[in-house]
Amino acid sequence: MPRGDIVVGLDVGTTKVASIVAEITPEKEVNIIGVGSNPAVGLRKGVVVDLGDTVRSIERAVEKAERMAGVDIEGVYVGVAGEHISSLNNRGVVAVSGSRGEVTEEDVERVLEAVKIISLPADREIIHVIPRGYIIDGQDGIKNPVGMSGQRLEVEAHIVTGAVTFIQNLLKCVQRVGLMVNDLVLQPVASASAILYPDEKEIGVVLVDIGGGTTDIAIFVGGSIAYTVVIPVGGNHFDRDIAYGLSTTLSEAERIKKEYGYALRSLIPNDELIEVRNIGDEKTRELPQRLVGEIVEARMQEIFDLVKREIAKSGYQDLIPAGMVVTGGTALLKGIVEAAKGSLDLPVRVGVPQRVGGLTEEVSSPIYATGVGLVLYGKQNYERLQPIKAKGGRLLGEVMGRIKRWFKEFI
Numbered sequence: 001m002p003r004g005d006i007v008v009g010l011d012v013g014t015t016k017v018a019s020i021v022a023e024i025t026p027e028k029e030v031n032i033i034g035v036g037s038n039p040a041v042g043l044r045k046g047v048v049v050d051l052g053d054t055v056r057s058i059e060r061a062v063e064k065a066e067r068m069a070g071v072d073i074e075g076v077y078v079g080v081a082g083e084h085i086s087s088l089n090n091r092g093v094v095a096v097s098g099s100r101g102e103v104t105e106e107d108v109e110r111v112l113e114a115v116k117i118i119s120l121p122a123d124r125e126i127i128h129v130i131p132r133g134y135i136i137d138g139q140d141g142i143k144n145p146v147g148m149s150g151q152r153l154e155v156e157a158h159i160v161t162g163a164v165t166f167i168q169n170l171l172k173c174v175q176r177v178g179l180m181v182n183d184l185v186l187q188p189v190a191s192a193s194a195i196l197y198p199d200e201k202e203i204g205v206v207l208v209d210i211g212g213g214t215t216d217i218a219i220f221v222g223g224s225i226a227y228t229v230v231i232p233v234g235g236n237h238f239d240r241d242i243a244y245g246l247s248t249t250l251s252e253a254e255r256i257k258k259e260y261g262y263a264l265r266s267l268i269p270n271d272e273l274i275e276v277r278n279i280g281d282e283k284t285r286e287l288p289q290r291l292v293g294e295i296v297e298a299r300m301q302e303i304f305d306l307v308k309r310e311i312a313k314s315g316y317q318d319l320i321p322a323g324m325v326v327t328g329g330t331a332l333l334k335g336i337v338e339a340a341k342g343s344l345d346l347p348v349r350v351g352v353p354q355r356v357g358g359l360t361e362e363v364s365s366p367i368y369a370t371g372v373g374l375v376l377y378g379k380q381n382y383e384r385l386q387p388i389k390a391k392g393g394r395l396l397g398e399v400m401g402r403i404k405r406w407f408k409e410f411i
Helices: 051-069 107-112 162-176 185-197 198-203 235-246 248-258 290-314 336-342 368-379 394-410
Strands: 006-012 018-025 028-038 075-080 088-097 124-136 137-144 152-163 178-188 205-210 216-221 224-231 273-277 284-288 324-327 347-349
Touching: 006 162, 006 185, 006 368, 018 185, 018 368, 028 051, 051 284, 075 162, 075 185, 075 216, 075 224, 075 368, 088 107, 088 224, 107 124, 107 152, 124 162, 124 178, 124 224, 152 162, 152 224, 162 205, 178 235, 178 368, 185 205, 185 216, 185 224, 185 235, 185 324, 185 368, 198 205, 205 290, 216 290, 235 248, 235 290, 248 273, 248 290, 284 290, 290 336, 290 347, 324 336, 324 368, 336 347
Parallel strands: 006 075, 075 178, 205 324, 324 347
Antiparallel strands: 006 018, 018 028, 088 152, 124 137, 124 152, 205 216, 216 224, 273 284
């Protein structure tokens, strides 16, 4: 197979930018052939706050992936997240227009347009319209209504919206690197495609992706997404808490979190003394490890309390017997499964990317869940879609149109 048949996922997060390059085999399998990661600069809580710094962060991650894969990257599938994201469920209805009373593709297009008729502020844009199920003359649970007979077609859909300016700024950064945007994908939706099992989605599961600046929550019921929300608290808050509590630098706090942090302090094997660097010099102090445990556990408990509140707000708390799958960089924190089980009283596992071959060891970590999910998304589209080349105001509209078509066919 020619090396040109590749797909690339670009995960632009608060703490890191990851570029994942994959080759599609003749058997339609996804083989990872390149991975590039670089610390993210210029982003805060998932949104761009400095164009120049963000562009440079993307450039470095893409260059690393290109060197490893031996390819020139031209188009990418970009993940979008941030606290500006919100969602709601809505229902649309149209009359079946076919002469024989059969639902056509045009009817489906019309009902998907009808479901988008919602009141939105001028500064917000619909990102995703995800059909959860169709209804024909009162008969629900229909996945694909085309060809079926009826007079009234309805759709229940999950609608995700975002701030137009934040989305445009992200697109500008990617374009300034010289890359074309193939599509935008909501990050928790991408992560779900990489780490969730179909059975989990069917019987009910909650995905919690704890990134650097935000925590993304997505609830799946009956095989489709039912609720999404973004909490503006993430892994960086642990670093700040440790830096403040131990009077040290943020970089030192991050090191301490990774080496000595436990999401549940009762799991700390020995209350040993650890070395902590002072601010402004190379001198170190010795402090009990339990202090780190107390700080980390308090912030972890706060995040899980917020997750529990959102699950209750969603109304699906009794419909998620598959429990919770936690992913993202913070999922590497020791004791996170035990802490989550204690807080939410649900089955919990850590989600790592699946369903890919090639350099699997390179991406076998929760931190690459979104990047691998973007590649799996691209696998479904690379033969059909050409990269988006529009500039200016038309760009966002074209991206949104492609996302809508993908969710109708893929989800």
